[in-house]
Amino acid sequence: MTPILETVDLECSFWISTGMFSPKKTLAAVNGVSVQLLKGQVLGLVGESGCGKSTLAKMLLGLQKPTKGNILFDGQPFERLSQFERAARVQPIFQDPYSSLNPRKTIFEIITLPLSVHKVGTSRDWLQKAREMMDLCGLASRYLNSYPSQLSGGQRQRVAIARALVMKPEVVICDEPTSALDVSVQSQILNLLMDLKNELGLTYLLISHNLAVVEHLADRVAVMYFGEIVENEDTEQLFNKPNHEYTKKLLNSVLVPDPSRFARSV
Amino acid sequence: MNDISADHPKLDPDNALRSNLTKHLFRRISAHNSILIGGGVLGAIVLMALFAPLLAPHDPFSQDLSRRLLPPFWMEDNNPKHILGTDNLGRDYLSRLIYGAQISLMIGVCTAIISGIIGSALGITAGYFGGRIDAVITFIITTRLSMPIVLVALAVVALVGGSLHAVILVLGFLLWDRYAVVMRSATQQARNMDYVSAARAIGCPTWRVVLSEIFPNVVNNLIVIATFEVAHAILLEASLSFLGLGVQPPDPSWGLMIAEGKEFLLFDPWVITIPGIALSILVLAVNMLGDGIRDVSAPENRN
Amino acid sequence: MLNFTVRRIVLVMLVALTVSVIAFFLVRLSGDLATALAGEDANAQEIADIKKIYGLDRPLIVQYADWLLSALRGDFGASLYFPETVGELVAMRLPTTLLLAFSGLVVSLLIGIPFGVIAALKPDSWVDRISMSIAVAGQAIPTFWMGLMLMVLFGLILRLTPISGDESWQHFILPAFTLGYYSTPPIMRLTRSGMLEVLSADYIRTAYAKGLKPLRVLFKHALRNAVIPVVALASVQFGHMLSGAIVIESVFAMQGIGYLAWESILRNDIAVIQAILLIVCLFYVGLTFISDLLNAWLDPRIRVS
Ligand SMILES: Nc1ncnc2c1ncn2[C@@H]1O[C@H](COP(=O)(O)OP(=O)(O)OP(=O)(O)O)[C@@H](O)[C@H]1O
Ligand SMILES: [Mg+2]
Numbered sequence: 001m002t003p004i005l006e007t008v009d010l011e012c013s014f015w016i017s018t019g020m021f022s023p024k025k026t027l028a029a030v031n032g033v034s035v036q037l038l039k040g041q042v043l044g045l046v047g048e049s050g051c052g053k054s055t056l057a058k059m060l061l062g063l064q065k066p067t068k069g070n071i072l073f074d075g076q077p078f079e080r081l082s083q084f085e086r087a088a089r090v091q092p093i094f095q096d097p098y099s100s101l102n103p104r105k106t107i108f109e110i111i112t113l114p115l116s117v118h119k120v121g122t123s124r125d126w127l128q129k130a131r132e133m134m135d136l137c138g139l140a141s142r143y144l145n146s147y148p149s150q151l152s153g154g155q156r157q158r159v160a161i162a163r164a165l166v167m168k169p170e171v172v173i174c175d176e177p178t179s180a181l182d183v184s185v186q187s188q189i190l191n192l193l194m195d196l197k198n199e200l201g202l203t204y205l206l207i208s209h210n211l212a213v214v215e216h217l218a219d220r221v222a223v224m225y226f227g228e229i230v231e232n233e234d235t236e237q238l239f240n241k242p243n244h245e246y247t248k249k250l251l252n253s254v255l256v257p258d259p260s261r262f263a264r265s266v
Numbered sequence: 267m268n269d270i271s272a273d274h275p276k277l278d279p280d281n282a283l284r285s286n287l288t289k290h291l292f293r294r295i296s297a298h299n300s301i302l303i304g305g306g307v308l309g310a311i312v313l314m315a316l317f318a319p320l321l322a323p324h325d326p327f328s329q330d331l332s333r334r335l336l337p338p339f340w341m342e343d344n345n346p347k348h349i350l351g352t353d354n355l356g357r358d359y360l361s362r363l364i365y366g367a368q369i370s371l372m373i374g375v376c377t378a379i380i381s382g383i384i385g386s387a388l389g390i391t392a393g394y395f396g397g398r399i400d401a402v403i404t405f406i407i408t409t410r411l412s413m414p415i416v417l418v419a420l421a422v423v424a425l426v427g428g429s430l431h432a433v434i435l436v437l438g439f440l441l442w443d444r445y446a447v448v449m450r451s452a453t454q455q456a457r458n459m460d461y462v463s464a465a466r467a468i469g470c471p472t473w474r475v476v477l478s479e480i481f482p483n484v485v486n487n488l489i490v491i492a493t494f495e496v497a498h499a500i501l502l503e504a505s506l507s508f509l510g511l512g513v514q515p516p517d518p519s520w521g522l523m524i525a526e527g528k529e530f531l532l533f534d535p536w537v538i539t540i541p542g543i544a545l546s547i548l549v550l551a552v553n554m555l556g557d558g559i560r561d562v563s564a565p566e567n568r569n
Numbered sequence: 570m571l572n573f574t575v576r577r578i579v580l581v582m583l584v585a586l587t588v589s590v591i592a593f594f595l596v597r598l599s600g601d602l603a604t605a606l607a608g609e610d611a612n613a614q615e616i617a618d619i620k621k622i623y624g625l626d627r628p629l630i631v632q633y634a635d636w637l638l639s640a641l642r643g644d645f646g647a648s649l650y651f652p653e654t655v656g657e658l659v660a661m662r663l664p665t666t667l668l669l670a671f672s673g674l675v676v677s678l679l680i681g682i683p684f685g686v687i688a689a690l691k692p693d694s695w696v697d698r699i700s701m702s703i704a705v706a707g708q709a710i711p712t713f714w715m716g717l718m719l720m721v722l723f724g725l726i727l728r729l730t731p732i733s734g735d736e737s738w739q740h741f742i743l744p745a746f747t748l749g750y751y752s753t754p755p756i757m758r759l760t761r762s763g764m765l766e767v768l769s770a771d772y773i774r775t776a777y778a779k780g781l782k783p784l785r786v787l788f789k790h791a792l793r794n795a796v797i798p799v800v801a802l803a804s805v806q807f808g809h810m811l812s813g814a815i816v817i818e819s820v821f822a823m824q825g826i827g828y829l830a831w832e833s834i835l836r837n838d839i840a841v842i843q844a845i846l847l848i849v850c851l852f853y854v855g856l857t858f859i860s861d862l863l864n865a866w867l868d869p870r871i872r873v874s
Contacts, residue, residue: 509816538718
């Protein structure tokens with residue numbers, strides 16, 4: 001099975017100037033990363049803060065140019081596609097639904113922005129389509145003309161999901177899709193994501209700090225450490241028999257008893 | 267972390283809450299008041315300017331040397347036909363004052379629009395693209411800020427010849443700095459929001475990202491600055507006209523009226539008092555409106 | 570800090586150079602220097618001769634370089650109306666303007682700082698509100714009109730001050746106040762917010778807790794820390810006053826460079842305008858530089874960005 005999205009030795013480094021006279025230094029946020037997203041599967045991406053997960057996600061979305069290496073979509077070099085073509089196939093869901101929705105636009109405008117940018121259908125179809133997407137994502141269509149500020153965090157994230165899926169992309173990059181949400185809402189959103197995946201045959205890159213979530217949802221897990229992928233295994237394999245020292249540490253840190261969980265079980 | 271900080275105000279819940287509320291309320295009310303008063307006065311002046319031909323009792327340009335420097339109504343020997351008296355050429359002062367509002371408002375609004383377009387274009391470009399472009403535009407702003415407006419405006423107006431249009435253009439091309447500075451930082455903030463990334467990931471062309479994602483979120487700054495720049499431009503026009511390098515006679519610019527009245531200062535100080543008060547009231551109204559809008563739309567008062 | 574300073578100096582040099590280009594070309598575009606020199610009724614031959622003599626037939630870039638290099642040596646050329654060279658003329662007039670701007674600054678600091686402090690000690694009190702309101706209202710009054718009104722009131726009616734001129738220190742009272750009141754609100758506002766911030770800082774509360782006298786705490790700690798930003802602002806305001814002087818000097822007929830600039834603009838005395846524009850701009854640039862350094866010294870975050 002050929003991967004639907006694949007990176008080959010992908011690298012992204014930033015110039016950071018420390019002063020006018022000291023030479024500029026480069027910081028390799030992503031360093032020689034090769035991962036593969038298999039169609040219909042979920043690839044989990046974990047690693048500590050600042051290790052380069054979001055940078056990798058941005059490159060996959062075409063929001064950040066790689067300094068080296070290749071991204072292949074269906075075996076085709078990604079840069080040969082225009083941002084337009086990429087956009088129809090790869091879409092993001094961001095962490096913070098308070099920042100990912102334009103506060104000046106109605107839910108209808110937000111969800112149909114991709115349609116209007118890509119000039120798909122007429123504005124009448126859009127209304128139909130927006131209703132459909134909201135329904136699919138579990139949002140009442142009476143919110144069509146609401147503004148994001150009138151919605152709760154969970155509802156906003158549903159809007160973001162609707163926007164991401166309206167163009168029927170094949171791959172969705174979820175960068176910590178639930179970490180800004182209330183615990184009670186997190187599972188709802190995750191369930192929604194999984195349902196949509198099965199229904200629409202989507203492929204996910206799921207970035208998360210929550211290892212339990214990744215263990216549950218991902219088919220494979222890649223562990224990132226200082227810009228490099230140190231381990232990339234089937235989920236079960238990885239959680240049962242971690243190879244790399246860093247993975248072990250990461251897993252151990254989660255196994256420290258969590259007082260809140262303890263409290264609940266009492 | 268969040269829980270701890272959220273707990274803080276609860277240390278003295280009653281008191282803290284009450285004083286906060288009153289303060290908040292007070293600010294709200296005074297902001298609304300200043301919008302009401304400023305907006306009301308400004309509205310009245312705008313109406314006066316619009317309906318000047320209907321309101322003015324006389325032709326503002328018609329001279330009558332036999333009726334020079336008639337005093338206004340509160341002084342002895344006033345002429346009831348000329349409520350605010352006449353100037354040194356016997357022109358009705360009230361009529362000139364009413365028509366003068368047209369000039370001030372026109373200069374204020376046109377200048378604010380021109381400089382607003384220049385400043386926002388520069389500021390948004392710098393803020394959105396960053397890097398070299400930002401460095402260049404920041405340099406332009408810095409350079410502009412190191413040139414004294416009055417001096418440069420005088421020199422340029424002298425260059426192109428004083429007139430209403432010249433003053434509008436010169437001021438419009440000089441007063442964009444505040445827009446640029448504010449729009450730049452507002453754009454820098456907006457650019458980092460995820461909805462901008464989302465739009466770009468959708469394949470939104472840059473111009474559209476800027477126009478429909480960034481601009482609506484920074485535009486409220488524009489309104490506040492615009493009111494202050496209107497006031498600024500009105501004052502500058504008055505100064506330029508006062509110095510003889512702005513609006514030219516016989517147009518009834520308030521600044522020019524003060525300049526023309528200067529030589530009669532000794533015996534007829536009302537000649538300069540009246541247009542000066544008119545100017546101050548107009549500028550104060552615009553400033554109050556701006557202050558009010560700023561306070562109401564300040565982030566702390568939002569939602 | 571050193572790094573920041575060096576970077577700033579480079580920037581300031583660049584800005585100064587750009588400003589000199591603008592000063593040169595702006596004024597040169599305004600009129601034909603040769604015609605001005607030769608007189609209105611000169612014929613073509615005379616104008617051509619003048620161009621040769623003064624080097625006006627050379628490319629503008631060369632003329633600019635020539636002008637700038639001479640200006641750096643203090644040679645700004647000749648005035649069309651005054652027997653003195655432009656350099657001498659400016660040197661003669663500059664002290665009056667500097668004195669005026671300086672006394673204007675003193676006035677605005679003398680009003681702005683005490684009221685700012687009082688407002689900060691009792692925020693939202695009536696003193697705070699009223700002083701702020703007056704300050705805001707004051708911003709709406711055109712300076713030249715304010716000057717004329719003061720002149721009428723104190724010079725003509727009360728006969729307390731001279732009306733115009735610059736012969737004695739009494740002559741500076743009204744102009745300094747006129748110039749100063751306009752800069753008062755920003756100084757008052759900054760003092761107020763600076764004091765508010767400092768007063769709520771831990772070390773001040775500690776000082777109070779230690780039982781130090783309130784006034785002593787105020788002057789020793791709070792004011793000192795709130796004052797640096799005010800000094801930074803004051804240096805920028807000083808620049809504004811130099812250019813504000815052009816209006817004030819013409820109102821009060823004071824023979825400073827502002828008045829000189831106005832006269833020269835009215836009669837197209839190009840060399841003088843260029844010189845004054847350049848000098849005032851350079852003052853501006855220098856004063857902004859000082860203010861930036863002060864602010865950066867105070868707030869390390871500025872240095873990084
Ligand atoms: N535009 C940029 N310029 C310079 N450095 C950057 C830029 N973007 C990211 N970095 C740096 O690259 C590194 C990786 O950042 P990234 O956002 O990818 O981390 P992350 O793994 O997503 O972290 P988190 O889990 O906190 O979201 C960080 O050290 C960050 O400071
Ligand atoms: Mg991240």
